[in-house]
Structure formats: C-alpha cells, structure tokens
Amino acid sequence: MSTWSSGYNTDLGYTFGYYREISPEWLDFVALSKLVTPPAGDWRYLELGCGQGYGLLLLAALNPEHDFFGIDFNPVHISHARNLATAAGLTNVRFEEADFTALATDWPADWGQFDYITAHGIYSWLQPEVCAAIVQLMNHASRAGALVYLSYNALPAWFSSHPIQHLMRLWQTTESLESVKAIETGIRRLEKLTEAQTGMTRMLPGMKAMLDKVAKHDRAYLVQEYLHDNWHPRWFDQVVEEVKPAKLTYVGTASMGDLFLRSFMPQKFKDIVQDYTDPIVQEVMIDTLVNQSFRRDVFSRGATPMWTAQRQQAMLQQSFVLLNRPPADDELKFKTSIGELKGKAEIYNLFYDQLATGPKTAQELMQVPASQPLGLGDMMQALSFMLNEGHIGFYRPPSDRGPALALNRAIAIATANGAPYRFAIASKLGHVVTVSDVDLMLLTATFDQPQGSATELGTALVERLLALGKGLSQQGKPLTKREDLLPYATQLAETFLQKTLPQWREYGVCE
Ligand SMILES: C[S@@+](CC[C@H](N)C(=O)[O-])C[C@H]1O[C@@H](n2cnc3c(N)ncnc32)[C@H](O)[C@@H]1O
Incomplete structure (x- = not known):
C-alpha cells in the first residue's frame, strides 16, 4: 500500500472501462424524466477519479466542442x-x-x-474524510444547475457479503500477500468456509452466490473492489445527507x-x-424491497425545474438509433431491479421496425402504434427499457x-501493440460500441x-x-504456432472484410 493513497489500493492500475451511465445524454434523460432542466449551451464536464481516463476520452471525442476534465491521484x-x-x-480534454x-x-x-460532475466506482472505497473532501470539491467545482453523478455500493444487499471484503483484506495485511494472490487465496478460503457450512455462512446464505460471481470476475476489478482499507457500502439516505453541503x-x-x-413495481410494493x-x-x-446492491444516483445543484410543456418539447426532439435488435421470435424481456419484465412484442416490434429504417425522434416513435399513439410517459418508459438493454x-x-x-485510430494502433482496449466510437451514431482486439488488429x-x-x-x-506472445482460441482450442494460426486468422480476416469493416464504415468507427 503506498503512503500517498489514504488506504486506497494502488497495487494494480485500474481497468480501461466505459460506463454509458456517465455520458451527458444519459444524465440528461434522467433529468428530463424528473422535470429537471439538463445543462445546455457551453457546458463543461468533470470526472472525479477518472482512472485510466479511457471513458472520459471517448466522451471528449464524442463532444469535441465541449471541455472535459479528469482528476485522479x-x-x-x-x-x-x-x-x-x-x-x-x-x-x-485535460487530465x-x-x-x-x-x-x-x-x-x-x-x-x-462544471455542469456535469461524475464519480463512478469510487465513493464506497474511500475514508469518510476523503468522501467529505469529494463533496466539498463538488461544491467548489459545480455551477448552478449542474448534474452530479455518484455511484456506490448500496445497502441492504452488501450486508451478506461484508465478510468477503473484511476477511480478504485481513488475510492480505496480516500475511503480506500481494494483491492478486490475496484475491486467489481469499476465494479459496471463503469457498472452504461455505462448503463447511459455518455458523456465519449459514446466517448469510447470499454470500455463496456472491462468491460464485467473485470467482468469475476480472482480477484487477476485484483488487479495486475488495482490497482497500476502506469499504463502506451505504444506505441511500446516508448519501443524500452527505452530499447536502454541496447543495445537491x-x-x-x-x-x-x-x-x-x-x-x-407490483401493487404490494406500492x-x-x-x-x-x-x-x-x-x-x-424500495431499496429494501429490491435488495439494492449498487446505486447510480443523479443529483442536481439547484434542480432547475423544467415546465411540463418545455419537457415535452425537449423529449419529443430526442433522437434514437437502433443498435442491437432483439431476435423477432424472442420474448421481449427487460431487466429491472424487480426482475425481468415482459414487453408487449406487438408494440416494441413496431418501434424496432421503424428504427431499422434509420434514427427516429421520440415524437416519430410515439406515432408508431397508429391505432393508439402512446402518451409521453409511456414512451419514455419504453425508451428507458430499450436503452437499458x-x-x-x-x-x-x-x-x-x-x-x-x-481516437479510434489511436485505440486500434495501441491495441495492436498490446493495449487491452475494448471500446471505440461509432462516430456516425454518436455512440460508443464494443470492439474486439482481433478486429482492432485487423483494422491496423x-x-x-x-x-x-x-x-x-x-x-x-x-505476425x-x-x-505480442499471444495466440487465438478456435472453439476453445488454443492456437499458438504460426502454421496453426494462419488458416484461422485468414478466416477471421475474411469475416472482418465482409462483415465488420463495412459495418464499421457505416457506423463511422473508421473511414
Ligand atoms: C475504482 S477506480 C474508478 C475509475 C473510473 N471512474 C472507472 O469507473 O473506471 C477509482 C479511482 O479513484 C482514484 N482515487 C482514489 N482515491 C483518490 C483520491 N484521494 N484522490 C484522487 N483520486 C483518487 C483511484 O486512483 C482510481 O483511479
């Protein structure tokens, strides 16, 4: 543990992620849905704890006429x-x-x-004094009307997993285990405890399911999740109190x-x-009803009200694009905290059909069920489900x-040199898409x-x-020798030329 990190584990660099929830358009949609005016005009964007800065760079490249600023220690x-x-x-963009x-x-x-301030995946892992500093800083750094995003591990769900963090960190510090080793050792020992059905694991049946998930996760993420000195999941009302000094x-x-x-939600919950x-x-x-585990809260400094007619106008003008149409014969299911909801296929398929012909505004989509056009509230709810999926x-x-x-070009070249990047920009859609390392290498x-x-x-x-000392995996079979790699790599290049590259050109991933 470094001396400058206030108990924050800096043993491994963080992952190179992108989180759509911190994009300005996503935050605007949340604000609009709650009749709060989103930032407009010459807005500026700040990310606190920007990590590797990968997500912020994607957002900056998508919004070249706005200022982006990332801070990390x-x-x-x-x-x-x-x-x-x-x-x-x-x-x-400045870091x-x-x-x-x-x-x-x-x-x-x-x-x-700034008009947008985001802090994703930080707040639960810091000393209370550092969290208070974040709030003070938000107070200095936010303009009136700013939208502020804060995500954190929430209670009550994490109660059952509390021992995972405490014990892994205890074993690491007392046995001076290097971080990845501490995770591997921790998983093994905790699995042994659940198998032995100890008093604790019997009292916390949710621990086993969490442990199964942990074992499958990326190790760099797990180090950041579990091996800090501080780990403080919170109740929603605690966070609401904590951010009040920033007038949020x-x-x-x-x-x-x-x-x-x-x-x-079901009537019994209502x-x-x-x-x-x-x-x-x-x-x-509601958090207790759904057993909330992670919250992505949007706050506002000054929640400038948006009048109903203004909201209607702003919402109707928003445009949407089809990204991944669900298979037509599939039952339409949408994930929510109360489980999967079934969507009326006869309505949603009309939206997908329309969007298949090109981007559409909310107004255009609302007219689609011609016999029974939707109201704005229903349309926004339908959009929220389709966006979430x-x-x-x-x-x-x-x-x-x-x-x-x-940026896409720089991402592709870095990936060909071994960088573990998996996101690029579809510049003709104004969207971030996932990409594979092999396709990025083929692009270069x-x-x-x-x-x-x-x-x-x-x-x-x-070559x-x-x-890079890497190979390929063909139907689970590892290929490492040149002569084995070549036929499969040629096959992948064929698919790239016939399918991926034309689609990337259509979406504006490349020219
Ligand atoms: C879990 S990472 C999240 C990174 C990024 N937001 C993401 O979601 O990919 C938390 C980040 O906060 C930074 N951090 C932690 N404590 C900090 C402090 N006191 N001052 C500035 N940055 C800090 C860490 O270096 C790390 O990059």
Whole structure:
C-alpha cells in the first residue's frame, strides 16, 4: 500500500472501462424524466477519479466542442490518459494528477466550474474524510444547475457479503500477500468456509452466490473492489445527507431499467412504499424491497425545474438509433431491479421496425402504434427499457467526426501493440460500441494494406499476435504456432472484410 493513497489500493492500475451511465445524454434523460432542466449551451464536464481516463476520452471525442476534465491521484492513470489523448490529438480534454483531499481546500480557480460532475466506482472505497473532501470539491467545482453523478455500493444487499471484503483484506495485511494472490487465496478460503457450512455462512446464505460471481470476475476489478482499507457500502439516505453541503438534491437513478420503477413495481410494493411520505424514506424502502446492491444516483445543484410543456418539447426532439435488435421470435424481456419484465412484442416490434429504417425522434416513435399513439410517459418508459438493454442508443453524432476517428485510430494502433482496449466510437451514431482486439488488429493491418486480401490481413494478424506472445482460441482450442494460426486468422480476416469493416464504415468507427 503506498503512503500517498489514504488506504486506497494502488497495487494494480485500474481497468480501461466505459460506463454509458456517465455520458451527458444519459444524465440528461434522467433529468428530463424528473422535470429537471439538463445543462445546455457551453457546458463543461468533470470526472472525479477518472482512472485510466479511457471513458472520459471517448466522451471528449464524442463532444469535441465541449471541455472535459479528469482528476485522479494515481500518476500511472494520468500519464496513460494523457498519452492516449496526445496520440489521438484531442485538445478538449485535460487530465490532472491531484488528491481530492487537497482539492477540497484548494480548488484551483483556473480549473473553473462544471455542469456535469461524475464519480463512478469510487465513493464506497474511500475514508469518510476523503468522501467529505469529494463533496466539498463538488461544491467548489459545480455551477448552478449542474448534474452530479455518484455511484456506490448500496445497502441492504452488501450486508451478506461484508465478510468477503473484511476477511480478504485481513488475510492480505496480516500475511503480506500481494494483491492478486490475496484475491486467489481469499476465494479459496471463503469457498472452504461455505462448503463447511459455518455458523456465519449459514446466517448469510447470499454470500455463496456472491462468491460464485467473485470467482468469475476480472482480477484487477476485484483488487479495486475488495482490497482497500476502506469499504463502506451505504444506505441511500446516508448519501443524500452527505452530499447536502454541496447543495445537491436527488434527481433520479441512472440505472435506466429502474428509472420508472415506482410506476411498474407490483401493487404490494406500492402499498408498502405508500405508507411513507418522505420521498427519501420511500426510496430507501424500495431499496429494501429490491435488495439494492449498487446505486447510480443523479443529483442536481439547484434542480432547475423544467415546465411540463418545455419537457415535452425537449423529449419529443430526442433522437434514437437502433443498435442491437432483439431476435423477432424472442420474448421481449427487460431487466429491472424487480426482475425481468415482459414487453408487449406487438408494440416494441413496431418501434424496432421503424428504427431499422434509420434514427427516429421520440415524437416519430410515439406515432408508431397508429391505432393508439402512446402518451409521453409511456414512451419514455419504453425508451428507458430499450436503452437499458442496449437495443437502442441516443442518436447524437458529433458535428465534427475527426476527433472520434482519430481516437479510434489511436485505440486500434495501441491495441495492436498490446493495449487491452475494448471500446471505440461509432462516430456516425454518436455512440460508443464494443470492439474486439482481433478486429482492432485487423483494422491496423488495413492502415498499411488498404486493399489487403484476407490472406494478407490474416498474415499480418498472425505476425502481430506472435510479436505480442499471444495466440487465438478456435472453439476453445488454443492456437499458438504460426502454421496453426494462419488458416484461422485468414478466416477471421475474411469475416472482418465482409462483415465488420463495412459495418464499421457505416457506423463511422473508421473511414
Ligand atoms: C475504482 S477506480 C474508478 C475509475 C473510473 N471512474 C472507472 O469507473 O473506471 C477509482 C479511482 O479513484 C482514484 N482515487 C482514489 N482515491 C483518490 C483520491 N484521494 N484522490 C484522487 N483520486 C483518487 C483511484 O486512483 C482510481 O483511479
């Protein structure tokens, strides 16, 4: 554990993630649904604890006319983020290495104020004093009307998993275990405890299911989740109290499947919630009903009201694009905290049919069930389900696609050099999409050989893989030798040329 980290584990660099919930359009949708005015005009965006900065770079490239700013105290993260920004030539994003505690009392005036502030995956793992510093910092850094996103491990669900964190960290510190070893050892020992059906594991039956999930997770994530000195899941009402000094009030959840949970939860849940008048207590009661484990809360500094007619106008103009249409013969199911909800296929398929012909506004979609056009509330709920499933996305292509294309190129080149990146920008949709390392390597091969055949690109892929000491897996069978790799790599290049590359061109992942 480093001396500068206030108990925060810095043994491994963090993962290179992208979280759609912190994108401005996602936060705007939450605000609109709750009649709160989203930021407009010359807005600025700040991410606290930006990690490797990968997600922030994608957002910056998608919004080249706005300022983006990332803060993290880990120099490994900041230098990675700056290097990738430089490689892509992005000029609207800045990364600073700084500690929240220092910034709480000394917020540099020239960093200015922001209209969006996000802190994803941080708040539960810090000392209470550092959390208080984050709130102070938010107070200095937010403009009136700003939307602030804070995610955290929530109670009550984490009660049953509390021993996993405590014991893993105890074993690590007392036995001086290196972090990944501590995770492996911890999983083994905890599994032994559940198998032995100890008093504790019998009292906490949820622990076994959590442990099964833990065993499958990425090790870098697990180190960040479980091996900090601090680990404080919270009740929603505690967080609401904690952020009050920054003048923040609750707007709604960025967990999109639950945005309208109050309207579709079972009547017996509604009856329980109705026993309470305070909306914060009601929210806590909902967390107990669904056994909430993770909250993505959106707050506002000043919650500027949006009048009903204004909201209607703003909402109707929003455009959406089809990303992954669910198979037509599948039952339509939408994930929410109360389980999967069935969607009326006859209605949703009409939306998907319309969207299959190109992006559509909410107004256009509302007219689709021609015999019975939907009201705005029903339409927003339907959109929230489809967005949450990733069936559709917000359609907001940047006015200048240059930065997004440049970032994608830098991402592809870095991946061909071994970087573990898995997201790129569909610049014609204004959206982030997942991509595979093999496809990114094949894309870089086309930079050198624009007219390259499948055999030529396949050969280039094999050379890349061998240089990185990597292989391929064909139906679970590992391939590592050149002669074994070549036929399969050629097959992958064929698919890339016929399917992936044309689709990437259509979406604007590349030119
Ligand atoms: C779990 S990571 C989340 C990173 C990113 N938000 C994401 O979701 O991918 C938390 C980040 O907070 C940073 N951090 C922790 N304590 C901090 C502090 N006191 N000041 C600044 N950054 C801090 C860590 O370096 C780490 O990158």
